[in-house]
Amino acid sequence: MVDIDFLNMPDRDIRELQVLFSAEEIEKRTQELARLIDEEFPQDEPLYVISVLKGSVLFTCDLIKKMKTPIQLEFIKVSSYGNEFQSTGNVTVIDSKIPNLNDQNVLIVDDICDTGHTARKLLDIFNNDYNIKKIKFVTLMNKKCNRVVDVEPDFYGFDIDDKFLVGYGLDYVGFYRNLPFVGWFPN
Ligand code: IMP
Ligand code: MG
Numbered sequence: 152m153v154d155i156d157f158l159n160m161p162d163r164d165i166r167e168l169q170v171l172f173s174a175e176e177i178e179k180r181t182q183e184l185a186r187l188i189d190e191e192f193p194q195d196e197p198l199y200v201i202s203v204l205k206g207s208v209l210f211t212c213d214l215i216k217k218m219k220t221p222i223q224l225e226f227i228k229v230s231s232y233g234n235e236f237q238s239t240g241n242v243t244v245i246d247s248k249i250p251n252l253n254d255q256n257v258l259i260v261d262d263i264c265d266t267g268h269t270a271r272k273l274l275d276i277f278n279n280d281y282n283i284k285k286i287k288f289v290t291l292m293n294k295k296c297n298r299v300v301d302v303e304p305d306f307y308g309f310d311i312d313d314k315f316l317v318g319y320g321l322d323y324v325g326f327y328r329n330l331p332f333v334g335w336f337p338n
Contacts, residue, residue, distance in 0.1 A: 163323065167336055172309060174331040177291070177319060178213070180308045184289060185217035187306055191287060192220050192256050199257045201249065203273070204228040205328065206262030209320040210291045210308075214260065225249050229269060240300075242272040252281040262320045263292035264307065267300035274302065292316060292333070 172180075192198050198220045202211035204227065215222055228246035257277060264270050270288055277286060293307035317323045318330030 163336060167338070168317070168334040169337055170332050170334045171311070171314070171316065172319075172333040174319075177308070177333065181210070181213050181291075182217050184306055184308060185214055188214075188258060188287070188289065189219050191305075192258070192285065194220055196221075196256055198222045199225055199250075199252055199255050201225050201227055201257060201259045201273075201277075203259065203261040203269070204246070206320045206322065207260045207291075209328070210262055211260045214289070223250075227273070229273070231269060240266075240268050242268050244272075244276065252277065252283055254282060254284050257283050257286040259286070259288045261288070261290045261304075263294060263316070264288075264290040264302070264304050265294045265297050267298045267302040270302045270304065271300045291319070292321070 200211065200215060200222045202208060202224065211224075215224065225248075226246075227244060227249060229242055230245050231242045259270075259273055259277070261269060261273075270290075274286065274288060277283060287305040289306040290304045291308040293304055293310050294313065295310055296313050314335040315323070316333050316335050317327035318333045320328050321333060322328045
């Protein structure tokens with residue numbers, strides 16, 4: 152049972168939310184990811200961190216605080232049309248003011264890789280638009296079992312089975328992003 156009483160949506164009782172990954176577990180894993188990513192990129196060149204809005208904001212902030220590579224922070228907003236639980240192949244970039252990334256190192260950061268449509272679309276866009284030196288993709292969650300597109304994050308925090316997750320950036324109809332842990336509603 153979750154000891155939290157500041158959020159209660161009409162159709163979801165927050166007390167039923169089960170914690171899957173605590174704030175401490177996320178922090179520990181994020182620290183490990185930061186180290187792996189630092190090892191992957193040169194320490195004397197800028198790394199363009201592209202945070203995918205809105206879901207990856209919390210993860211991005213915590214990850215970059217733990218990294219030593221000099222970074223430039225950019226954002227891209229994508230939307231995928233489907234229902235609120237499942238994305239479709241219809242991924243559209245709805246806001247992006249990304250600088251020229253020719254000959255740059257790039258890290259795309261997302262909250263979760265589910266079907267893989269978002270990852271595939273973003274990697275295709277960046278690889279088509281720029282002659283990138285090195286591009287890597289990191290997600291906090293990896294729902295490998297749901298993959299419909301042949302794409303894998305280069306780094307990920309946790310492998311999860313087919314549960315709809317909320318918290319730490321992940322939302323249910325826009326809510327719960329600010330929970331410090333990742334959880335799910337069992338029914
Ligand atoms: P994909 O394009 O199917 O890989 O899904 C990517 C996007 O779907 C994520 O950035 C999330 O916004 C959303 N998504 C997928 N699974 C979940 C989940 O369990 N909880 C909340 N959002 C999810
Ligand atoms: Mg998202």
